[in-house]
Amino acid sequence: MKLTKHDFERLTESQMEWVGNDGWTDQKDRFEDTINWSHKYIYWVENYASALLATMYLEQKGFDFSLAFDEAMMQYVFTTDYAGSWVNA
Numbered sequence: 001m002k003l004t005k006h007d008f009e010r011l012t013e014s015q016m017e018w019v020g021n022d023g024w025t026d027q028k029d030r031f032e033d034t035i036n037w038s039h040k041y042i043y044w045v046e047n048y049a050s051a052l053l054a055t056m057y058l059e060q061k062g063f064d065f066s067l068a069f070d071e072a073m074m075q076y077v078f079t080t081d082y083a084g085s086w087v088n089a
Helices: 005-011 025-030 048-061
Strands: 012-017 041-045 065-070 075-080
Touching (some): 041 048, 048 065
Antiparallel strands (some): 012 041
8 A cells, every 4th residue: 555645744733843742751650651752743543443554655665664652642653763744835
């Protein structure tokens, strides 16, 4: 299956800068141990299926990612260096 950047955007619920935001390290207990603290961006998705599809897109584009669960939001999250459309908005 080939996914487009538009598919990726529709799969994600929220996106924001991750690296350099010191407030996140204070909340580290809300994330599973698999979270990557050195990636530039974090994305939240509605469910595990959306997480798998969105990260499949990242794999197709050659971007590294880490998938985890955010217990505070009860959503799956992934970090990556891929900049979504909101970065250029």
